[in-house]
Amino acid sequence: MALRVTFVAAARSSPLLAERFEDDRPLDQAGWDEVQRSAQELLPLSAAELRYCSPTPRSRATGDALGYAPLVQLALRDCDMGRWRGLTLGEAMAREPEAVDAWLADPSGVPHGGESLLSFVTRVGGWLDTRPVADGGRIVAVAEPSVVRAALVYALKAPPSTYWNIDVRPLSTTTLTGHAGRWNLRFDAASARA
Template identity: 55%
Template sequence: MTVRVMLISPAPGLASRAARFDDDAPLDEAGTRRARAAAASLPGGARAVAAPSRRCRETAAALGLDPAPAPGLRDLEVGRWRGRSLEELAAGEPEAVAAWLADPGAAPHGGESVLDLVARVGGWLDGLAGGDGGRILAVADPAVIRAAAVHALGLPPAVFWRLDVAPLTLTELTGRAGRWNLRCGRPLTAPAPAAG
């Protein structure tokens, strides 16, 4: 049976605006406003789930969703790099950052490698495709959405860093029997005002 998984990236929060690895900071007021404005453009008739991060849960709430928790969609675990900026890390640990960005199996931060993330998210996706089908609306962190695309399309894990996921966009995967199709990055926007 076919399953449609619609992955929504969260509104920007304090960490994303500061270009830091997420430290479970809340959405700021601007991010909450943007999510509320986008609520009307959500596709209907889907079961909602949300990743455990605070920004995903708060985005789901601002979108008017009442999602079930989805622990398998937790963000890439960056270990001791959590809360720090990539610029700061590149200055202090240039070899570790270079290895992490070049090798999908590297985890110099003591957290999860990109390969591990892709396998975890891929297992979640494949579990859905083997189920009874339906539509799922999932609010998930950008790294999780990139990992889902890499897995679904059988892309080399090295392309993970070349996939951009903008805030409040919808990436749609449709799958059945181990085969996935991808529709990329539709923005969630407030409806245009009626003319007249």
């Protein structure tokens, strides 16, 4: 049986240029406004048999505001960025330019002392592969955009460097269908998401 997992990217809590590694800030007013504007379109996903979210405040708040009442999944947490936690990419680059360059070039590198990109993708993929498949159920998971990118890299068996070429916008949806070890990316018309 095929499983359908729809990821909803959490609403943002800051302008895109101010996004921080492992950002634990709650939704700001702009984020709440985005959720309210998107709620009608995203509400049908609340019919999913299983509803999950990343442990970040904005993922939980997004899921709750959309009526999903999601269960927090630690495996859907953002990549552990070690000593770069809370910094923007620009701030990390200003402090440790060689380390940032090495991290961007090597998916197995951990110059920040946290988790490698490869480990992050594998962790998120492991969560995806262990979802219950009984009766071809539907799952919705509200997660940080980075988690959605990691899930796509894993599901498509793409090279880890592909992670940097995937743009996940706040409140966008991405659907994967399949089962452990065999996932397909599904594109739906906006009116057929449910």
